[in-house]
Amino acid sequence: xxxxxxxAVATIEQIFRASAAALERAAETLPADVxxxxxxxxxxxxxxxxxxxCGNGGSAADAMHLAAELAGRLxxxxxxxxxxxxxxxxxxxxxxxxxxxxxxVFARQVDALGVPGDVLVGISTSGSSANIVRALExxxxxxxxxxxxxxxxxxxxxxxxxVAIRAPISETQRVQEVHIAIGHAICEVVExxxxxx
Numbered sequence: 001x002x003x004x005x006x007x008a009v010a011t012i013e014q015i016f017r018a019s020a021a022a023l024e025r026a027a028e029t030l031p032a033d034v035x036x037x038x039x040x041x042x043x044x045x046x047x048x049x050x051x052x053x054c055g056n057g058g059s060a061a062d063a064m065h066l067a068a069e070l071a072g073r074l075x076x077x078x079x080x081x082x083x084x085x086x087x088x089x090x091x092x093x094x095x096x097x098x099x100x101x102x103x104x105v106f107a108r109q110v111d112a113l114g115v116p117g118d119v120l121v122g123i124s125t126s127g128s129s130a131n132i133v134r135a136l137e138x139x140x141x142x143x144x145x146x147x148x149x150x151x152x153x154x155x156x157x158x159x160x161x162x163v164a165i166r167a168p169i170s171e172t173q174r175v176q177e178v179h180i181a182i183g184h185a186i187c188e189v190v191e192x193x194x195x196x197x
Contacts, residue, residue: 022167022174023181029168034182037121037147037163038189044119044145045194050082052114052144054106054135055123058176059149060087062123066183074187078195084113086135106135116143124148125175127155127166136160149182151175 041051051070053063063085070083086109087093096108110120120139122132127150137160139146148161151170158164167178 049117059123103130107138119145127157
């Protein structure tokens with residue numbers, strides 16, 4: 001067994017402290033917006049709508065993670081909730097990318113699956129991902145509610161969201177850490193509001 005590298009330990013401590021600081025800033029600035037997003041998701045599900053989620057890279061993983069928390073469970077045994085990450089079908093992703101371009105990969109699925117009364121959650125650390133912007137535009141044109149998780153700049157996504165939640169930081173990995181905390185908070189509030197404590 002090798003000795004622990006003190007430089008690695010110091011770096012990891014710094015990373016953890018930066019993450020904690022980002023979450024502390026989020027706790028100071030975001031709860032009202034996150035509560036508004038949770039209310040939209042709760043009302044969508046209460047009225048029989050579904051939650052669509054999309055993102056790229058780490059944000060794609062976040063979309064799948066949050067869809068799993070809703071369709072499966074977070075803390076409480078309860079019925080599954082209709083939530084679908086638009087990132088999970090390679091045949092759809094490659095066909096749409098090939099035929100229409102990657103910027104349409106999520107918008108085309110919103111066109112196919114989204115109906116009034118649904119909600120789309122778009123996740124992008126920059127707020128500028130063209131395929132997320134197009135998906136939000138398509139959602140709005142179809143009467144689908146829109147929630148965006150983005151970094152502090154907001155980017156073009158912000159203007160397309162009924163609730164735009166900007167992580168109060170710009171460093172990509174810190175934004176992603178705040179996004180998953182936001183997602184868990186939304187899921188926990190939704191679960192509580194629909195099924196009780």
